[in-house]
Amino acid sequence: xxxxxxxxxxxxxxxxxxxxxxxxxxxxxxxxxxxxxxxxxxxxxxxxxxxxxxxxxxxxxxxxxxxxxxxxxxxxxxxxxxxxxxxxxxxxxxxxxxxxxxxxxxxxxxxxxxxxxxxxxxxxxxxxxxxxxxxxxxxxxxxxxxxxxxxxxxxxxxxxxxxxxxxxxxxxxxxxxxxxxxxxxxxxxxxxxxxxxxxxxxxxxxxxxxxxxxxxxxxxxxxxxxxxxxxxxxxxxxxxxxxxxxxxxxxxxxxxxxxxxxxxxxxxxxxxxxxxxxxxxxxxxxxxxxxxxxxxxxxxxxxxxxxxxxxxxxxxxxxxxxxxxxxxxxxxxxxxxxxxxxxxxxxxxxxxxxxxxxxxxxxxxxxxxxxxxxxxxxxxxxxxxxxxxxxxxxxxxxxxxxxxxxxxxxxxxx
Amino acid sequence: xxxxxxxxxxxxxxxxxxxxxxxxxxxxxxxxxxxxxxxxxxxxxxxxxxxxxxxxxxxxxxxxxxxxxxxxxxxxxxxxxxxxxxxxxxxxxxxxxxxxxxxxxxxxxxxxxxxxxxxxxxxxxxxxxxxxxxxxxxxxxxxxxxxxxxxxxxxxxxxxxxxxxxxxxxxxxxxxxxxxxxxxxxxxxxxxxxxxxxxxxxxxxxxxxxxxxxxxxxxxxxxxxxxxxxxxx
Numbered sequence: 001x002x003x004x005x006x007x008x009x010x011x012x013x014x015x016x017x018x019x020x021x022x023x024x025x026x027x028x029x030x031x032x033x034x035x036x037x038x039x040x041x042x043x044x045x046x047x048x049x050x051x052x053x054x055x056x057x058x059x060x061x062x063x064x065x066x067x068x069x070x071x072x073x074x075x076x077x078x079x080x081x082x083x084x085x086x087x088x089x090x091x092x093x094x095x096x097x098x099x100x101x102x103x104x105x106x107x108x109x110x111x112x113x114x115x116x117x118x119x120x121x122x123x124x125x126x127x128x129x130x131x132x133x134x135x136x137x138x139x140x141x142x143x144x145x146x147x148x149x150x151x152x153x154x155x156x157x158x159x160x161x162x163x164x165x166x167x168x169x170x171x172x173x174x175x176x177x178x179x180x181x182x183x184x185x186x187x188x189x190x191x192x193x194x195x196x197x198x199x200x201x202x203x204x205x206x207x208x209x210x211x212x213x214x215x216x217x218x219x220x221x222x223x224x225x226x227x228x229x230x231x232x233x234x235x236x237x238x239x240x241x242x243x244x245x246x247x248x249x250x251x252x253x254x255x256x257x258x259x260x261x262x263x264x265x266x267x268x269x270x271x272x273x274x275x276x277x278x279x280x281x282x283x284x285x286x287x288x289x290x291x292x293x294x295x296x297x298x299x300x301x302x303x304x305x306x307x308x309x310x311x312x313x314x315x316x317x318x319x320x321x322x323x324x325x326x327x328x329x330x331x332x333x334x335x336x337x338x339x340x341x342x343x344x345x346x347x348x349x350x351x352x353x354x355x356x357x358x359x360x361x362x363x364x365x366x367x368x369x370x371x372x373x374x375x376x377x378x379x380x381x382x383x384x385x386x387x388x389x390x391x392x393x394x395x396x397x398x399x400x401x402x403x404x405x406x407x408x409x410x411x412x413x414x
Numbered sequence: 415x416x417x418x419x420x421x422x423x424x425x426x427x428x429x430x431x432x433x434x435x436x437x438x439x440x441x442x443x444x445x446x447x448x449x450x451x452x453x454x455x456x457x458x459x460x461x462x463x464x465x466x467x468x469x470x471x472x473x474x475x476x477x478x479x480x481x482x483x484x485x486x487x488x489x490x491x492x493x494x495x496x497x498x499x500x501x502x503x504x505x506x507x508x509x510x511x512x513x514x515x516x517x518x519x520x521x522x523x524x525x526x527x528x529x530x531x532x533x534x535x536x537x538x539x540x541x542x543x544x545x546x547x548x549x550x551x552x553x554x555x556x557x558x559x560x561x562x563x564x565x566x567x568x569x570x571x572x573x574x575x576x577x578x579x580x581x582x583x584x585x586x587x588x589x590x591x592x593x594x595x596x597x598x599x600x601x602x603x604x605x606x607x608x609x610x611x612x613x614x615x616x617x618x619x620x621x622x623x624x625x626x627x628x629x630x631x632x633x634x635x636x637x638x639x640x641x642x643x644x645x646x647x
Contacts, residue, residue: 016511320507325496325524408468
C-alpha cells in the first residue's frame, strides 16, 4: 500500500490511460456532485419550510386559573387564583431560554367601542407585543403594539379587520381615534387573523394601559408562551410536556395551590400545527432520502460496471504481467489500489465541487421555500467512502478471477 | 539446463479425456538453441507451457537449472517465471499503453529492482536489440519486427536462464522473420539457452537442434547444421 514503486506504477498507468481514468472519475465525481446538490437543496427546502411555518409550528402553552378545589397549607378550597404580573415575570425568568414568544393578557370580554356614529361590542385585550406572533395576527396596515406603548401606557389600539369593516366602513382607520368605554384610543394598526371574523372582532391595547384604565392593578387573566421549534415532532412533544409541567408546578407553588388541584391552575399546550409542519418536513426529507439513496445505488452500479469493464479490458495485460512474474495478489492489489485511488480522488473532487457550488449559490437563492441549502459533511463523506468501497468490491471479484486465470489463457484473450 | 523425464499431460473435458503428452523425455543443455516442431495438436504448445510454468504436468519430472519444478503454487511459479524464464510470443504481447522502455523494464519491476536501475538496464537491452532511439515510442508506433525485438529485449531484461519463444516469427513476413532469428541467434551465441516452438522449416533450420513432436511423443530429435539468418537478410 505504501510502496512507492507501486504508486509510481499506478500513476503511470493512470496517466497513460487518461480517457479511462477520466471517465471513471467523471462518473464517480458527478454521482457525488449530484448527491451533494440534492441533499443540499433538500436541506434548503427543509430550512425554507421550517422558517416559513415556524411561527405556526411553535407549540403554544397557555396558563389559565380558576377556583381551588382542595385545601392546601391551611388555605380553604374555593379560593379564586388571581394571576399577577409577578407570576408572569417569574415564569418568564425561569424559562427564558426555552421560550420564543411570551405574552400576558388582561381582557374585557364585552367592551363598547365606537367611532363617530358607529358602535359595536368587542373584546378588548390588553396584551404584549409578542401576542402578534402567538395569535398569528397579520398586520394589514400600521403596526402592532410596541414596547414603547407599554412603557408609556399609551392609549393606542390595534383593531381587527372585522372592526375596521364595521366601524370605519372601509375608511382608513390609522391615526383615527376610537372610544373604548368612552376613552379615546388612537388606532395604530389593523390586523387580519386566520381565525376569521370572531378573531378579528377584537381590539388589542397595551396591557399596562388596560390594567391602568380598567383599574386592574397588576392582575392578569392568563398568560401564553410559545416554545422554540424542536428538531422533530417527538422532541417537540417531550419538550412541550416537560415545560408545561414545570410551569404548572411553578405557578401552583407561587399561588400556594395543591400540586394535584386540577382546576385552580390549568396549563394547556397545543401541538396540532406543529404536527402538520413536522410531518411535512418529514415527507420532504423522506422524498429526498429516497432520491438520494437511488442516486447512490445508481452510482454504485455505475462504478461496479466500470470496474468490470476495466478488468475485462485488462485481462490480456494481466496475463502478460503474470508471464513476467507478477504475483496474483500484486495484480489484484494493483487494480484495487488504482480503483480506490481514482474513485476516492474523484469522489472528493465531486464532494468539494458540490459543496463549493452550494456555498456559492446558496446565499443567492431568493426563495421563501429554499433557505441556506447545506449538506451534512459527514453524510457526504460517508457516501464517498461507500462509493469507493463499492468500487473496490465490484473491482475485486473480477480482478481476483482474472488474476487466477492461467497466464496462457489470459494471453490468448484478444 | 532442462531435464524432462516421462512427462504426461491430459486435459479433461467432461467425461472425455485428451492425452496430449504421452511420455516426453528430453534434455536441453546450457547454450543450446532448440526448435520444437510439430503439426497443430502435436502437443508442442502444451510442452512449452509446461516448460514455461504456465501449466503443470500430470506426471513426470521437470528439472530446471537443478531445481525440481513441481507442486508449484502461484507465488512460487511467479517467482520462478520471473527468475528463470523469458517469454517471446507470436503476438508480441506488449502492454500497449506503455512505451518500449517501460515494457522492457516490466520484469525488473516485478523483480523488485529500483526505478532508476530498472530504466538503465532496460535501456541497455533496447540498445542491444537496436531500438534505443525508439525507447519512448508506444507499441502502436512500432512495426511488427520492432515490436518483436522489444519483446525479446523484455524477455532478456530479467536475465533469465532460458528463453521460451512461441512461434516468434508467426506474425512476421519472411524478411522480418529472418531479422528476428538473426537476433535470437546472436543472443544464443552469447550463451543463452533458447527454445523455439515453430512450424516453419526454414526457421527450424536456423536453430541447432530440432525436436519433432507428433501426437504427444517425440518422433525425432536431431542436431542440425545451423543456417545463419544473416545469410538471408
